[in-house]
Amino acid sequence: MRSLVLIGHGSHLNPESSAAVYAYADLLRQRGLFDEVVEGYWKEEPSLRQVLKTVRYTDVTVIPMFISEGYFTETVIPRELGLGHQGPVPPQGVARVIGGRTVRYTLPYGVHPRMSEVILARAREAYPAINADDTALIVLGHGTTRNENSSKIVHQNAERLREGGEFAEVHTFFLDQEPKVVGWRQQVKAKNVVLVPFFASEGWHTLETIPEDIGLTGEVTVFESDLEAEPGSQPDYAQTVYYSKPVGTHPAIAEVIIQLAEDAHGASAQGDVERGHQEAWNALLQLASDTLRLGEVIVRPVEGMFELRHALDEGKANEGLRTVVTPEGVGEQVRLDERGEYRPVHTLRSLARGWRAVLCERDLPRALHLLYPAVVEESYAHHHHALRCTPWAATARRQTGIYAKVQKATPQQVESVSNDVCGGCLKTRLWAGEALHQTFFSGVPGGIPCAEACTLLVAEMREEVTGKRGQGAVAAHD
Known part of the structure; x- marks a missing residue:
């Protein structure tokens, strides 16, 4: 049992930036060579800090979807994944055991001879x-x-x-x-x-x-x-x-990805389902067997299937809603708000209305992953007092390159910018010392923890420190 993780750069501004990674992930799922294919991003969700929590199996291959070796593949991605490696990646890749999973990190696909x-x-x-x-x-x-x-x-x-x-x-x-x-x-x-x-x-x-x-x-x-x-x-x-x-x-990139994954060094003898991940999703499915309120959506059983819809559309007739029947269909509904503006953070209170999804039990986890990446895993961990939080000071110290400037942010700047950026988010900022006593696993729809400041906040904090916030400067570095 193997999980394949494709890591892209992503963007806080442009939904097209991650389109190629999504396309290759879908193509590789259809090929059926891996038991699971998951996407992760530097500037989108699930973030590099979250993505390993979202994979189901203990044998994980991570491929950076970058065109060349460099700062991101040698510094940022290994650092954020917790690989304990910095610098050039050897041809056979890097293998580490992280949280009970064997994680194999390869060279970026762009350096492949093909x-x-x-x-x-x-x-x-x-x-x-x-x-x-x-x-x-x-x-x-x-x-x-x-x-x-x-x-x-x-x-x-x-x-x-x-x-x-x-x-x-x-x-x-x-x-x-x-x-x-x-x-x-x-x-x-x-x-x-x-x-x-x-x-x-x-x-x-x-x-x-x-x-x-x-x-x-x-x-x-x-x-x-x-x-x-x-x-x-x-x-x-x-x-x-x-x-x-x-x-x-180009479609041929899929073959390059497969070759990199097959050549990766350090595979475990036999992958298995990661126990904590399985427990979280079993608990989620148990809640969904009645009616589950999660963030801005309702999940309920309907004739042997599961239906997702916006909570504000709870009493609306099915005929008045767009119906989707695949996880990818759910993903298309959540990337833009009702004004057509991009949502790089999925837990912002801006989920579009007017749709419903009807899915089998097998497809429900993938749909919820696209809807609220890593929320199930992190909320379940917090529900059982096992979620580790990263205070802002630790997040800031970890930043390098153009984002190292956030280390100079004053407490007043951190409070002001985070209130602005996070004010429209469903999550509770545990990293800032806020308390969350109950999660949606205890029946509180808005009970979603935020264990660490997201990259959108880090980017906005950099603009604040440099005096460019509100001038559109983020785009230049996205």
């Missing part, structure tokens, strides 16, 4: 008429000055493709380090140019930043010659750029 094949596939989709005489390939990475491994894999893939001889030129450019993509015309001479973003998902960079920085107008953009340019600074003829989808959303 990624050069995916880049080539994306290039051919964008421009089927690739010709080695007049077509250049640009492999575009993000880049960072914080970790040289971030750009290493981009150069390695470019070299493999250069050796393949299918392009007249193969170049590497980056957004945040040299050589930067804004200067591509000074180096690329071919008339036809295929630009492939070496990015994990479709998001802010691929949809906005890259097109804006270099003047792309769509999938195909013609750049006319600049007759006033200095001789030799750029070609004196028009160049056509064919802009592909990011490599991280």
Whole structure:
């Protein structure tokens, strides 16, 4: 019995950021190679601090859904998961026993040798008429000055493709380090140019930043010659750029993920159901066999199935509600509020109304996981006085990179920002010293613990400390 955990970056602002991870998780569930496939995120829920609590089995493989090695895969994810490892991940991965589970952490999928094949596939989709005489390939990475491994894999893939001889030129450019993509015309001479973003998902960079920085107008953009340019600074003829989808959303990535999981080192002899997890869900199903009020929803038995609906829709006729019959259908209802705004924290009091889900017992846990990630596991632990809380000071000390600044937040700033951010949340802030005497396991719908400050609060606290809160600065770092 094995659990597979896919770790994405996620976003507090953009629901599309996690779309690729959700898509691959669904695809791998359909393949049936793992007994369970769970998603976890840095900027969404379940968070990196929660996700291992949500897995059912004791044999867990964690794959970072990142395009390259670097700060997140070597520092942030291992730290937040509690792996006790920092720095480069060896080829065989890292294996640890955490809370009774054998956790195997692999390299990110983007460093797999087959990624050069995916880049080539994306290039051919964008421009089927690739010709080695007049077509250049640009492999575009993000880049960072914080970790040289971030750009290493981009150069390695470019070299493999250069050796393949299918392009007249193969170049590497980056957004945040040299050589930067804004200067591509000074180096690329071919008339036809295929630009492939070496990015994990479709998001802010691929949809906005890259097109804006270099003047792309769509999938195909013609750049006319600049007759006033200095001789030799750029070609004196028009160049056509064919802009592909990011490599991280290609269907072939699923095969790369499977290969990484199968090659991971340190598997336990035989996985089993984790006892505490099983006890929590057995107790939940027992409550749901009558009528369970959890947060803003009601769960009740209906003709051998379970129905979920918003508590404010309790007396509404079924005909007046959208009916969904899969866990993924529930997930689609909860990601946006009724105004169409994104909900990165699912326990915010903004759950949309107007829907009902009818699910079998097997699908109910997955649906509730999408509705309120980690709430069942953490609430059950608190109900039995076994939930460990992390005070704000410990959360702040753990932060690195751009978020290390939150360590400078004063108690007054922490109180003010948390009141603002957390005021609309169903959870009780145990990390801030608030008391929660009963949970929904004792019949209190709003009895949901918050064991640790979420990443949304950490991000907002950083903006407060730097004096940028309310100016839209979070987007730049999301």
